[in-house]
Ligand code: DOR
């Protein structure tokens with residue numbers, strides 16, 4: 001048999017170890033992993049010269065924008081940034097224009113994505129206006145429902161426990177996870193109102209409004225009201241020690257509760273506000289060093305399941321304003337997440353196993369992507385090839401993302417993505433996108 005391609009001289013992460021091997025690819029799947037001498041003949045042979053080979057990374061938290069927000073990012077730029085950052089699958093958040101929250105908006109967005117993406121894309125939907133629509137949205141193909149608790153974005157009234165409970169009951173048999181932005185709207189709005197009235201417009205005022213309590217309240221409330229309902233609840237960008245604690249307590253009772261942390265909340269803290277200013281305004285905000293320490297502990301102990309970038313691109317002029325309340329929240333992250341994490345492996349703070357767990361295995365497991373997350377015969381040939389020994393400086397001006405700014409600009413890191421294969425196709429090679437737009441596919445989980 002002649003396979004499509006063979007990658008030789010790989011140092012691949014296979015089930016917990018880095019192994020010298022070759023990988024044969026056939027029809028988008030991993031056909032075989034073994035010694036070079038055991039490889040079948042191939043149409044194409046690529047020598048990886050001992051580069052690090054990781055299972056294609058999955059970022060479950062990306063704002064790809066496009067449609068009405070295409071000036072910030074679109075499927076082409078956002079999935080180029082994904083491939084350039086070593087991600088082969090990304091999940092798109094629904095706070096778009098129009099908001100993804102119905103079969104119709106989902107269908108339009110999917111059709112657009114199918115033509116424009118370089119990597120595999122899963123779409124989230126917000127909760128629709130009527131719970132009876134949930135089934136149809138799932139049938140159309142989503143990776144999960146997103147629930148913004150900090151503002152009214154979807155069709156579900158986040159102020160009413162009963163409405164939330166009804167929606168969770170309806171989602172339960174559909175199995176898809178509910179990914180939560182946990183900030184309590186009532187408390188957040190009250191805090192903000194008070195500060196605005198007092199004419200507070202500083203970075204610190206934003207931090208005060210989005211207090212630790214705001215996060216904790218939302219997490220506690222959701223855990224409580226979903227207690228008797230069998231749903232998968234994934235807390236996005238957890239940023240507080242208490243938040244992690246409450247989630248890990250819920251896990252101990254056997255509930256399907258998981259959580260994510262962003263690199264921003266691990267690598268930056270409130271003490272960096274002076275240095276980066278409004279650029280690092282994000283929700284949830286940067287926390288003090290004790291909270292950051294607790295998040296690292298959560299990562300090291302495994303109570304935090306995944307790292308998601310929360311890639312939140314904005315136009316440069318939206319990141320500065322005379323009042324903090326007018327600054328758009330969030331920073332791009334697709335092209336910095338992997339190098340930031342691998343730099344910690346170089347420093348022996350994290351292991352490859354932890355990084356692969358956080359960025360590939362766990363997101364695949366939580367979201368039911370059965371063919372992703374591991375380098376194994378029969379799985380998708382989604383492969384991230386990285387130069388682990390390459391020291392380089394982050395240069396945001398070279399990002400594929402439209403958002404060419406980053407708090408990590410100029411940071412020295414290791415672990416440069418050099419080749420990204422999606423479904424067996426080379427999509428990113430040595431700094432360039434080499435595939436056609438539309439080469440990625442739309443993915444959904446299986447439960
Ligand atoms: O920082 C953030 N950016 N937090 C959010 O909740 C939204 C996101 C965005 O869409 O820009």
Ligand code: ZN
Nearest residue numbers: 181236237283
């Ligand atoms: Zn969020």
Ligand code: ZN
Nearest residue numbers: 061093310312
């Ligand atoms: Zn987000």
